[in-house]
Amino acid sequence: MTPELIQYLENIRYNSKLNRADETELISELETHIEDKLRELTESGLSPEEAIKTCLGEMGSTRLVARQIYEAYSQGSWRQVLMASLPHLLFGLLFALNWWQYPFWVSVLLVLTLATAVYGWWHDKPTWAFSWLGYSLIPVLAVGILLLYLPKGWSLLALPLYFPLALWWLFRIIVQTTRRDxxxxxxxLLPLPIIIGWFLAVSPTGKLTEFNLPRVYGFAPWIGMSFIALALTIGAFIRVRQRWLRIGLLAASGLSTLTLVVYYTTGRLNTPTFLGLVMVMWGVLLxxxxxxxxxxxxRGIIWRHRKPPRPGLKQAA
Incomplete structure (x- = not known):
């Protein structure tokens, strides 16, 4: 194929945001369709350059084709809805049922979250895996908080070492995820501002003590509700086809849930803190x-699915 056709297919591949299996199959079908069309046009008397121009004109712009492909392939099954919503539901139930006070159940949930996130990450990153991946970041935050409880000398030594490594690891995860979509x-990242908001409402100083436990009991139903609201959002996200609707769902859910956090904390989050959380939420979205x-x-655009043209198409390509 000519560089023009390769670039055309690569732009479609990049903008359609498909998983690797669907992407490979679809691009192969598009290549076959283009090659058949080029053969038909060249046999009708057009030059190779005219055939390419006519073929691409009939197919339409890459953005239009990619959008149509995205909407055709993006809708997830109800099984995917369940898998993507499940971590939000489990963390919601953890607080709604007051099981957060039992280390056993907290440990089981964290281990399940980490195991599921790792499984999804190494099995072609299905859409549902990213919800689990977000909650798998909680242990990273928890370790950072626990370091605050070390003796002062050890804490000053550990924190400068831990946080750069944690941020580097988080950045790598975000980069790899962003390469997918x-x-x-x-x-x-959607739950993180919500989790930070509840944590600051319970412990404005950043340290959890026994004096904070009554606040956790008081906020627990609303904490659970906020996670369940996220679960409903993610379920809708998986089912809708239009990309702009997905963006709107994430933005509306994140900001409204954050507002719910501020409302039910009854003034424990001051205006600067709330504005800071809003900025974090907009950072998650932007x-x-x-x-x-x-x-x-x-990095430029690299064609990953290039294959040699069929022998009969050498003149057209």
């Missing part, structure tokens, strides 16, 4: 697309 990065644009412009 920046929407999945936003989906993955940084991934900016990062994706940077990654794309920085």
């Amino acid at each position: 920046w929407l999945f990065s936003s989906l993955m 940084v991934p697309p900016v990062l994706e644009r940077y990654l794309r412009s920085g």
Whole structure:
């Protein structure tokens, strides 16, 4: 194929945001369709250049084709809805049923979350895996908080070592997820501002003590409700086809859930803290697309599915 056709197919591949299995099959079908069309046009008397121009004109712009492909393939099954919503539901039930006070159930849930996230990450990153991946970041935050309880000398030594490593690891995860689709990065990070908001409401100083436990008991039903609200959002996200609706769902859910946190904490989060959390939420929604644009412009576009043209098409290609 000519560089023009390769670039055309690569743009479709990049903008359609499919998983690797669907992407390979679809691009192969498009290649076959283009090759058949080029053969038909050249046999009708057109030159190779005219055949390519006519073929691409009939197919339409890459963005239009990619959008149609995305909407055709993006809708998840009800099984995927369940899998993607499940971590939000489990964490919601953990607080709604007051099981957060039992280390056994907390440990079981964290181990399940980590195991499921790792499984999904190494099995072609299905859409449902990114919800689990977001909650798998909780142990990373928890370790950072626990380091605050070390003796002062050890804490000052450990924190400067731990946080750069944790941020580097988080950045690598975000980059890899963004390469798949920046929407999945936003989906993955969506619970973090909510979790930070509840944590600051319970412990404004950043340290949990026995004096904070009554606050956790008081907030537990609303904490559970906020996670269940996220579960409903993710379920809708998996089922809708239009990309703009998915973006709107994440934005509306994140900001409304954050508002719910502030409302039910009855003034424990002051205005600067609330504005800071809103900025974090907007960062969750806006940084991934900016990062994706940077990654794309920085690395260039690499065609990963190129195959040699059929022998009968050498003249057309």
